[in-house]
Amino acid sequence: MPEDRLSTTLSALADPTRRAILARLSLGEASVGELAEPFDMSLPAVSKHLKVLERAGLISRGREAQWRPCRLEAAPLRDINSWLDSYRRFWEEKFDRLDLYLQELQKGNPDAEKN
Amino acid sequence: MPEDRLSTTLSALADPTRRAILARLSLGEASVGELAEPFDMSLPAVSKHLKVLERAGLISRGREAQWRPCRLEAAPLRDINSWLDSYRRFWEEKFDRLDLYLQELQKGNPDAEKN
DNA sequence: TTTCTAAAAAACCTTTCAGTTAAATAACCT
DNA sequence: AGGTTATTTAACTGAAAGGTTTTTTAGAAA
Numbered sequence: 001m002p003e004d005r006l007s008t009t010l011s012a013l014a015d016p017t018r019r020a021i022l023a024r025l026s027l028g029e030a031s032v033g034e035l036a037e038p039f040d041m042s043l044p045a046v047s048k049h050l051k052v053l054e055r056a057g058l059i060s061r062g063r064e065a066q067w068r069p070c071r072l073e074a075a076p077l078r079d080i081n082s083w084l085d086s087y088r089r090f091w092e093e094k095f096d097r098l099d100l101y102l103q104e105l106q107k108g109n110p111d112a113e114k115n
Numbered sequence: 116m117p118e119d120r121l122s123t124t125l126s127a128l129a130d131p132t133r134r135a136i137l138a139r140l141s142l143g144e145a146s147v148g149e150l151a152e153p154f155d156m157s158l159p160a161v162s163k164h165l166k167v168l169e170r171a172g173l174i175s176r177g178r179e180a181q182w183r184p185c186r187l188e189a190a191p192l193r194d195i196n197s198w199l200d201s202y203r204r205f206w207e208e209k210f211d212r213l214d215l216y217l218q219e220l221q222k223g224n225p226d227a228e229k230n
Numbered sequence: 231t232t233t234c235t236a237a238a239a240a241a242c243c244t245t246t247c248a249g250t251t252a253a254a255t256a257a258c259c260t
Numbered sequence: 261a262g263g264t265t266a267t268t269t270a271a272c273t274g275a276a277a278g279g280t281t282t283t284t285t286a287g288a289a290a
Binding site: 146147159162166180182 | 235236237238239
């Protein structure tokens with residue numbers, strides 16, 4: 001049971017429907033019906049997705065007559081970004097000389113000494 | 116069935132055990148046994164976690180005698196980072212004047228005009 | 231060959247997840 | 261009040277997730 005914030009956020013995002021909903025909300029508030037419209041899916045299904053996003057803090061909801069407008073809340077995304085920071089160096093090709101050397105050795109590259 | 120890369124990656128990361136494994140691997144290669152050691156969990160369970168990480172492209176495995184050393188592969192993390200880019204502006208408080216204005220209006224702030 | 235160690239695969243179990251349809255709420259509009 | 265619209269809740273289903281124990285596989289070392 002992933003009760004930690006990061007797990008909750010990541011698993012909320014690990015669904016294409018929910019990410020599409022967030023993308024839509026990045027353009028501005030929308031009601032449940034508006035959000036559901038693009039999907040070939042029942043309305044209760046979308047409502048559940050919204051509940052998951054809300055529990056993850058990724059959206060918040062207002063009340064306006066019979067509509068419950070949703071809006072994007074980006075704070076959890078920032079947290080993911082922070083978590084990613086620890087790994088940024090691994091994809092930014094900013095490996096230092098030793099790392100490169102070890103990499104070449106592992107490939108069995110006979111020119112490894114050149115580095 | 117989340118067959119898209121991003122969903123696969125995010126759901127692989129949505130588990131604290133798997134994130135801990137990645138954190139360990141960010142320090143260098145490790146065997147399955149070494150990776151399993153910190154967890155109060157059977158070895159096959161860890162082996163399954165590794166398979167999930169491997170399917171997501173987050174680790175790769177070599178063969179060295181009877182050990183199968185794992186190493187971190189950061190490319191999928193970079194992809195998540197790219198995806199996050201679309202939302203960066205939402206948490207970076209770099210809202211432009213119009214956004215601020217709309218925000219204030221929504222709060223019913225009577226000083227909204229000042230912006 | 232036997233034996234030990236590292237890891238994976240198989241079979242199973244329980245819980246969670248994503249969807250469904252049908253019923254309940256809630257607020258608006260006559 | 262009665263009806264329409266927007267959304268949620270309830271009850272159910274099938275599939276996937278995450279764990280277990282037991283059995284195989286593969287290589288090292290006797």
